[in-house]
Amino acid sequence: MFAAPSSAGVNSVAFVLDGRLLATAESDRTVRLWNTRSRGTVRSPVRELTGHTASVSAVAADGTLLATGGQDDTVRLWRLDPAHPHRRPTLLRRTLRGHSGHVVALHLTADGHTLLSAGQDGTAALWNLTRPDRPVLRDSLRSPGETFTSAALSTDGTQAWTTAGPTARHWTLDPRHAASCICAATGAPLTEQQWRNVLPDFDHVPPCG
Template identity: 30%
Template sequence: MGRGHAPHSIAFSPDGRLPATASEDRTIRLWDVATRRPIGAPLTGHGYPVVSVAFSPDGRQVASAGGHDFTARLWDVATRRPVGIPFVGHGDATWSVAFAPDGSALATSSADATVRLWSLDRPADPVAALCEIAGRPLTPAEWARYVPEEEYQQVCPPQTP
């Protein structure tokens, strides 16, 4: 495949026609096998090098692990856009992603010595679900890091001691 983007990981779509790479330059690239060239612009959104990619069993989504940004993300292969908000919750680098065989869940592993299983039955309004996902309100700094496309909101009820 191409040079200059230092891929960390590669995965093929279930039909074997579409590889995706996770790259040092913080991107995910989809490739045309015949031409050995990227298809369109890279997928961007991670704050650090992307270290792992995996296709959903139906091939319509690709998941990525952002290493030191502590997140995993889902991407729509057809539109090349993020699906929902990043998966946050690991306390250290997120190293790998894998889909459940039926596509209902995403597993992530981390340098914090944990594996998390994320349900892909995501809410229609993911911003409103941040309280449940994070288990607490996000600080403005966390919001800027994990939901940069949205203006900061306090969407969780205040916690009582």
């Protein structure tokens, strides 16, 4: 059991470095890293990570990358050293700002190249982390009026789910899959004559061919 005497409460946990460490996101604005090979009640973490200005509400990890999100509406990225797991992680310079409400959930794809962050503002942000030192906001999924409480991303990054109250919402992130769903729902594609009537200035390209 891990129990830091100064902790004000644990909000989220994630295994780090193939399970060698456990990261806990805590209400005292701190992320703590614990040695999972320890036995008994452990009161001293391997490391304490600070930087958030409010309660840390979410944590996710894959490989050497650790993502933390907080009630300061931001996401921070940390790089760990697999050869020295107890060494202090490096805080990457850029703070991710894609929310106007508390960050409540984080999810990384298996390759660590895409991060999903969900906030209480009803926005789920997709970040390209191909270069974690230069993260890029790829897209924002918005559901006005909803307050997200959780989120998940498929292993290949083509689908996402968000929850808000009694609702679980599915998002398709692959344009080709989205197009096939639209075509299946609308039935037969536009005929060449219908295309000319609607789009006379464009060459006919069957949208569901």
